[in-house]
Amino acid sequence: MASIKVRLAVRDVFLARLAEVGKHRDERWDEVPGLYGPEPGWVIYEAEQMLALVNEIRSGDGLPLATLEQVLRIERSASGHSDYPDKYALRCAFLALGEED
Numbered sequence: 001m002a003s004i005k006v007r008l009a010v011r012d013v014f015l016a017r018l019a020e021v022g023k024h025r026d027e028r029w030d031e032v033p034g035l036y037g038p039e040p041g042w043v044i045y046e047a048e049q050m051l052a053l054v055n056e057i058r059s060g061d062g063l064p065l066a067t068l069e070q071v072l073r074i075e076r077s078a079s080g081h082s083d084y085p086d087k088y089a090l091r092c093a094f095l096a097l098g099e100e101d
Contacts (some may be wrong), residue, residue, distance in 0.1 A: 007094070011093040012089075014050065014088070017049060021045065021049045029042065034072065035072045050071050050074075051067075057097070070095060074092055
């Protein structure tokens with residue numbers, strides 16, 4: 001299990017990525033199929049970006065690759081919360097570190 005310091009540092013990497021890709025949400029309002037029905041295109045795009053980062057970290061640690069479904073479940077659990085970016089980033093960090101599957 002990673003230390004709190006490591007978890008927070010990895011979370012910060014995910015927060016930064018989420019902030020960067022979030023700048024382009026207005027470009028992706030098309031409706032696309034999602035795990036739970038139609039989603040705005042930005043939801044899937046951001047999940048794909050988070051998955052890429054999750055798997056970059058996991059592969060560097062010798063962990064099996066995560067799936068888009070796992071990241072979309074994380075996104076869904078964060079959706080609607082006032083601290084959405086923090087929840088999304090933290091749970092992606094846990095997944096990246098092999099602490100949530």
